[in-house]
Amino acid sequence: MATTASFDSAISRSLSLRPSQPQNPVIGHGDGTNFEALWDTLRSALREIHEKNASKLSFEQLYRASYKIVLRKQGDQLYDRVKEFEEQWFAAHVMPSIRKLITNNLVNITLGGVAGTAATANERRLMGEEFLKGLKASWEDHITIMNMTTDVLMYMDRVYCADNRRASIFTTAMGLFRDHILRFPLAGNGANLMTFDILNSVILDQIGMEREGDVINKHLLRSCIYVLEGLFETDAEVENDKLYLTVFEVEFLRSSRAFYKNECANLLQDANASVWLRQTKRRLDEEQVRCQTTVSILTSAKIAKVVEEELISRNLLEFLAMEGSGIKSMIENDRFEDLEALYQLISRVDPSKGLLKEALQSRAIAMGHEINKTIQNTDWSAVAAPAAPEDGSNPVANKATSKGSRKTVGNHQTIAAIAWVDDVLRLKDKFDKMWVKCFDSDLILQTAITKAFSDFINVFDRCSEYVSLFIDDNLKKGIKGKTEPEIDIVLNKATTLIRYITEKDLFERYYKKHLARRLLHGKSESADVEKQMITRMKMELGSAFTQKLEGMFKDMTMSEDLTCGYRNHIRSLGDVDHKQVELSINVLTSNHWPMESMGGNMTKEGEARQNCTWPPEINTLQESFKKFYLEERNGRMLTWLGFLGNADVKVTFPKIPGKEGLLCRERRYELHIPTYGMMVLLLFNDLQEGATLSFEEIQERINIPTQELVRSLQPLSIIPKCKVLTKIPANKEVKPGDIFGFNSSFISKAIRIKVPVVAGLVNKVEDAEERKVTEERNQQNRSHLIDSVIVRIMKARKTTTHSSLFTEVITQLSQRFKPDISMMKKRIESLIEREYMIRVEEATQPTYSYLA
Amino acid sequence: MTIKCGGAVFAAHKIVVLPQSKVLAAAFRNFIEGESGEIDLEEDDPIYVRKMLEFCYKQEYTLGLGEVGSALISHTHLYILGDKYDITPLREHAKANYEEILESTKTQDSKYFLESIETLYEFTCRSDDELRCIAKTVICNRLTEFIMMDSWRDLSDRIANDILAWVARRYILFPKEKLWNVSARNSQTKLGQCPQCKIENKELLQQQPTGWTCRECW
Numbered sequence A: 001m002a003t004t005a006s007f008d009s010a011i012s013r014s015l016s017l018r019p020s021q022p023q024n025p026v027i028g029h030g031d032g033t034n035f036e037a038l039w040d041t042l043r044s045a046l047r048e049i050h051e052k053n054a055s056k057l058s059f060e061q062l063y064r065a066s067y068k069i070v071l072r073k074q075g076d077q078l079y080d081r082v083k084e085f086e087e088q089w090f091a092a093h094v095m096p097s098i099r100k101l102i103t104n105n106l107v108n109i110t111l112g113g114v115a116g117t118a119a120t121a122n123e124r125r126l127m128g129e130e131f132l133k134g135l136k137a138s139w140e141d142h143i144t145i146m147n148m149t150t151d152v153l154m155y156m157d158r159v160y161c162a163d164n165r166r167a168s169i170f171t172t173a174m175g176l177f178r179d180h181i182l183r184f185p186l187a188g189n190g191a192n193l194m195t196f197d198i199l200n201s202v203i204l205d206q207i208g209m210e211r212e213g214d215v216i217n218k219h220l221l222r223s224c225i226y227v228l229e230g231l232f233e234t235d236a237e238v239e240n241d242k243l244y245l246t247v248f249e250v251e252f253l254r255s256s257r258a259f260y261k262n263e264c265a266n267l268l269q270d271a272n273a274s275v276w277l278r279q280t281k282r283r284l285d286e287e288q289v290r291c292q293t294t295v296s297i298l299t300s301a302k303i304a305k306v307v308e309e310e311l312i313s314r315n316l317l318e319f320l321a322m323e324g325s326g327i328k329s330m331i332e333n334d335r336f337e338d339l340e341a342l343y344q345l346i347s348r349v350d351p352s353k354g355l356l357k358e359a360l361q362s363r364a365i366a367m368g369h370e371i372n373k374t375i376q377n378t379d380w381s382a383v384a385a386p387a388a389p390e391d392g393s394n395p396v397a398n399k400a401t402s403k404g405s406r407k408t409v410g411n412h413q414t415i416a417a418i419a420w421v422d423d424v425l426r427l428k429d430k431f432d433k434m435w436v437k438c439f440d441s442d443l444i445l446q447t448a449i450t451k452a453f454s455d456f457i458n459v460f461d462r463c464s465e466y467v468s469l470f471i472d473d474n475l476k477k478g479i480k481g482k483t484e485p486e487i488d489i490v491l492n493k494a495t496t497l498i499r500y501i502t503e504k505d506l507f508e509r510y511y512k513k514h515l516a517r518r519l520l521h522g523k524s525e526s527a528d529v530e531k532q533m534i535t536r537m538k539m540e541l542g543s544a545f546t547q548k549l550e551g552m553f554k555d556m557t558m559s560e561d562l563t564c565g566y567r568n569h570i571r572s573l574g575d576v577d578h579k580q581v582e583l584s585i586n587v588l589t590s591n592h593w594p595m596e597s598m599g600g601n602m603t604k605e606g607e608a609r610q611n612c613t614w615p616p617e618i619n620t621l622q623e624s625f626k627k628f629y630l631e632e633r634n635g636r637m638l639t640w641l642g643f644l645g646n647a648d649v650k651v652t653f654p655k656i657p658g659k660e661g662l663l664c665r666e667r668r669y670e671l672h673i674p675t676y677g678m679m680v681l682l683l684f685n686d687l688q689e690g691a692t693l694s695f696e697e698i699q700e701r702i703n704i705p706t707q708e709l710v711r712s713l714q715p716l717s718i719i720p721k722c723k724v725l726t727k728i729p730a731n732k733e734v735k736p737g738d739i740f741g742f743n744s745s746f747i748s749k750a751i752r753i754k755v756p757v758v759a760g761l762v763n764k765v766e767d768a769e770e771r772k773v774t775e776e777r778n779q780q781n782r783s784h785l786i787d788s789v790i791v792r793i794m795k796a797r798k799t800t801t802h803s804s805l806f807t808e809v810i811t812q813l814s815q816r817f818k819p820d821i822s823m824m825k826k827r828i829e830s831l832i833e834r835e836y837m838i839r840v841e842e843a844t845q846p847t848y849s850y851l852a
Numbered sequence B: 001m002t003i004k005c006g007g008a009v010f011a012a013h014k015i016v017v018l019p020q021s022k023v024l025a026a027a028f029r030n031f032i033e034g035e036s037g038e039i040d041l042e043e044d045d046p047i048y049v050r051k052m053l054e055f056c057y058k059q060e061y062t063l064g065l066g067e068v069g070s071a072l073i074s075h076t077h078l079y080i081l082g083d084k085y086d087i088t089p090l091r092e093h094a095k096a097n098y099e100e101i102l103e104s105t106k107t108q109d110s111k112y113f114l115e116s117i118e119t120l121y122e123f124t125c126r127s128d129d130e131l132r133c134i135a136k137t138v139i140c141n142r143l144t145e146f147i148m149m150d151s152w153r154d155l156s157d158r159i160a161n162d163i164l165a166w167v168a169r170r171y172i173l174f175p176k177e178k179l180w181n182v183s184a185r186n187s188q189t190k191l192g193q194c195p196q197c198k199i200e201n202k203e204l205l206q207q208q209p210t211g212w213t214c215r216e217c218w
Helices: A002-017 A032-050 A059-071 A076-099 A104-112 A119-153 A154-163 A168-182 A195-211 A218-230 A243-270 A275-293 A299-315 A316-320 A327-332 A336-349 A353-376 A380-389 A394-402 A409-437 A443-459 A465-477 A484-500 A502-521 A527-541 A545-572 A614-631 A675-685 A695-702 A704-718 A766-796 A800-812 A821-833 B014-019 B022-030 B032-036 B046-058 B069-082 B086-106 B106-122 B130-141 B143-147 B150-154 B157-173 B175-186
Strands: A645-652 A667-674 A692-695 A726-730 A739-742 A751-753 A799-800 A837-840 A847-850 B001-006 B008-011 B038-040 B189-193 B201-206 B212-216
Touching: A002 A394, A032 A059, A032 A076, A032 A119, A059 A076, A059 A119, A059 A154, A059 B022, A059 B032, A059 B038, A059 B130, A076 A154, A076 A168, A104 A119, A104 A195, A104 A847, A104 B001, A104 B046, A119 A154, A119 A168, A119 A195, A119 A218, A119 B046, A154 B022, A168 A195, A168 A465, A195 A218, A195 A243, A195 A645, A218 A243, A218 A327, A275 A316, A275 A336, A299 A336, A327 A336, A327 A353, A336 A353, A336 A409, A336 A484, A353 A409, A353 A443, A409 A443, A409 A465, A409 A484, A409 A502, A409 B008, A409 B046, A443 A484, A443 A739, A465 A527, A502 A545, A502 A766, A527 A545, A527 B189, A545 B038, A614 A675, A645 A675, A667 A675, A667 B014, A667 B157, A675 A695, A675 A704, A675 B086, A692 A695, A695 A704, A766 A821, A766 A847, A799 B001, A800 A821, A800 A847, A821 A837, A837 B032, B001 B046, B014 B022, B014 B046, B022 B032, B032 B038, B046 B069, B046 B201, B046 B212, B069 B086, B069 B106, B086 B130, B106 B130, B106 B150, B130 B143, B130 B157
Parallel strands: A667 A751, B001 B038
Antiparallel strands: A645 A667, A692 A739, A726 A739, A799 A847, A837 A847, B001 B008, B189 B201, B201 B212
């Protein structure tokens, strides 16, 4: 008591100092009855607030009341009373109205997923909407009410709740809604259902209706989802504990999975791949929209995953394999839209796109094999003309037909080669277009396609030759009249093909052969384009590859200079001899030029080519040039290659007395013939009129290979256009034993006659025998290469294991070709025999050591 | 908006006052005050309400001539208003003023000081102890002085007990703490190894005869 008294006196003292201050009723009245009075005020105010009459209340009074209670440390009582009030309010006013909306039908749907007997889909939807509307309204009321309540109890929230680490009254009230409304047990159905179960089932039912095509009230659904997003498992309100995530989303994903599983099964049974693609795409879009408009954006990745798993991944193989609509048919019929959709779907589920990759690859290979097979099986002599497609190979085909019956198997083969390249390029175009249009220029798929092409091209054993022929054809005639960009396209195509070829050495061999012919016979259309092609190859395959090819070009330019120089040299000598033969010469560095393949099959027959007997006129010329040439380049050896040259020969036919027309005049013709042909004709120069020479005589006098001689005589004695020689017997074939004479009664309308070059000098596909030779030569070349690579490696490493040696050899040679393992083994054996290296006996792994 | 208070009527701008006080803002949202545009703070002292409004406009308030002696009381009341209406800057401002006066107050002012303590205990909660701590620290520092005074005996038991606990804490349980805190405030500290206990990375304080030491070796 003493304390109270002194306290009062202290107050009165302070009051006496400040007489204006009103009596503060709080002071000195901190007892229990006062709390009840204050709470009564607050409780009736809360009731008013709940009945939406807040605007009639004085905030100041209510705030002051709660302020006082808290100052008196009765905050806990106040908190509990408010909570209790809220619980009672839910039980008495809110829940009953919601309970009314939960009809037996809704309960049945929730329990069994089947609507009650009388409920049509429409009725069901309306019933569900009623329930959702009720729930939504009570939630919105609750939020408004609790906002106001929180305002009134602000001091309690700020001071009492913070001090005692209690959740704010708002949070608690949200928890109450969760516990007393959503988790309100619905008695009398025997299944422990809660309002929450009904809510889930109604929302899912509505979404289900929408998936079937009905129109639903998305906005209403979204509002109810908001309720779940605003409520948490505990009053701690952890973000991941949203009721939406913990309860609804789980249910939603589960039911969606079931739905899509079922849909996928239906699609597999009734639809085709195209429908499937469209439906899946539509479903994915729909679900994204649903996440934005109906459920929560939080779910969008998860539901997309469900759709992806159920509609895409699970039965992808089956859909791809569908007869008539699967990937095979999409590719074959250029269904770009389908392919694009397919690519997008597969990219979603599998970043490595394994299945698509495999499918594409196997399709490309299958289509490639188809081309290979067609080319091999077609009888080109029968279909040469019609088979020639509209573009590149056309001139060839026309020419081939115009040649009439003289067409050889080789010519048909050439057409086949070009047709093959065209087909391959067309396939490549198709896949390229697909790749850009449908596959978003995907790198993984590009690799796959490239590999597939490389595979089937290399399976075709003539690919190197065919590609080289294709280039040959284009560089000869194909680019005539084409603009620069068009030429560029052709070159690009050629480069693409070269890239695919693994046996680059074989290709180089063919290219060299074909290039040599083009250069020496002046068949090349444009030196510029030739150079461009070389540059491209240099970029693609490296300079080692093109070194010799460039050497060939260099020889050609050097030779031009030489010819010119020689001409000047002769002129400067002053003795202008009219009988002098003009010389245009090509000096070829034997290293750079494919001598064997240029010389036909002479080497095979073992005949040295330089031992032919040159006519005296030519011999003089040769000596003169040799002298000129070796003046500056001492120590070189010149070999004359008669079979490669050409000559312009003026032939004079005397008038034949007693004949009329052209024959009665003297006729001069200029013949353009191969060097050998010229040599043959020169023999007839010195002959008595009417004298003849037999085949054997000719051969003996000029000493050239039989086959070459046949080739030289054939046009001169058989083709009417240039039949300057007579032949006995006068049949279509030149054979040893035939007898030839000067055809003095030859006439021609043209002054200049070009003697056609008989097969052998035109670039064409090799026949089986030639092919064998080329391959043998190539194998030989390879074995040398392998030898040198092995020796180089061994020299650097001194000792190395068998496996690492092999790996190294394969890596080093992969630019040129894929070395054959058994060949490598043989080369090692041979190197050991030749004592370049030895086996290390005591090593655990097979190891070799280099012998210096 | 109009603020009535014990006969006085103040006119103020909602746009100025409401953003500074969540409580007043809530009053003008949904309730009758929102409709009428006036609020009656019937139990607050118009003198201080006036200063509170002044603060809302100026971020400071001035004391009247008659209040100079009892400035501590005024600051205490404004501190309480700042708490009640949730105007944190006002609380801080009043607290700073209060502390400033205490640092220069002589013994003769101590009766206002004790009175302000009484008010403080009545109108704030235990958790809101910033101003209380300042007051209690002053009592600790001048304990003998206060105990001799008559008005000390008039202090309520509750407050006296609280102060006693504070004193005990300061002088018996954590004596070093207090000295350290006072010294640390007046001189510089640094981080490093304590030369006495050899523990690394301690906060060190310079002590005149012995040099640098950590809190434990003080």
